[in-house]
Amino acid sequence: MFQAVIFDMDGVLIDSEPLWHQAEQQILGGLGVDFSRPPLLQSTGLTTAAVIAHWYQHQPWLLLSPEQVHQQIIDFVASGIASSGEPKTGLLALLAENARRQLKMAVATNSPKLLLDTTLQRLQIRQYFQAHCHLELVSRGKPAPDIYLLAASQLGVAPEQCLVFEDSFAGVTAAKAAGMTVVAIPAAHEWQHSKFAIADYKIRCFTEFDWQQLG
Known part of the structure; x- marks a missing residue:
């Protein structure tokens, strides 16, 4: 068949899902994103860019571009996988x-x-x-x-x-x-x-x- x-x-x-959660909480949270504020997002399965775009649209931050935040999250998850996946x-x-x-x-x-x-x-x-x-x-x-x-x-x-x-x-x-x-x-x-x-x-x-x- x-x-x-x-x-x-x-x-x-x-x-690796816990690593993604940790990365989002640490990096986006460090930029001031409050994940308890609506509109809430179920991020599992979505692209990292889509998750970042959602929070940037509703809770924009200064200093880092969405592209820089994206790379930080990817690097965080890659490091975790390489060391303990x-x-x-x-x-x-x-x-x-x-x-x-x-x-x-x-x-x-x-x-x-x-x-x-x-x-x-x-x-x-x-x-x-x-x-x-x-x-x-x-x-x-x-x-x-x-x-x-x-x-x-x-x-x-x-x-x-x-x-x-x-x-x-x-x-x-x-x-x-x-x-x-x-x-x-x-x-x-x-x-x-x-x-x-x-x-x-x-x-x-x-x-x-x-x-x-x-x-």
Whole structure:
């Protein structure tokens, strides 16, 4: 049924979401952003530029440009991944099983190339992926489907033959818009949220995934 598996990165390959939160709190908070003031933002799955643009529009700061703030956040997260990043539970076993099944694999992330390269190096998993798709390769990030369509194209596989693993609603939306089958892996605090009903499957971690249970 499937010829390829495409993985989101942050929160899927690696538990980097806390690093993003820390970076936003420390860097944007240090510029005076009050995250409790409306309009509030659910930033998981969005591009860093979109998060910065939201807060800059509603709570503009002085001294640093949005581009400078963006680079500071990226550098903060890259440093954290390089020093202490760990693979998500069950990931390495699933990658090995997919390779055994001769499935093509790709990463499709809203993060820039620096963070993708840092993550693959830290986890030592680059060899599993035939395509490495990052934000700098597309004009629109998730929730637009562009990055998933690019991944399928680079793998030489039709979108409907791709299985996607995603942890964010923006990512699930992107993959579904691309015409792919999606396994959602929501964060624990979002597990019960009805928005993930658009996914085809939902698991808590990779150890719950079983190829035999896919129709």
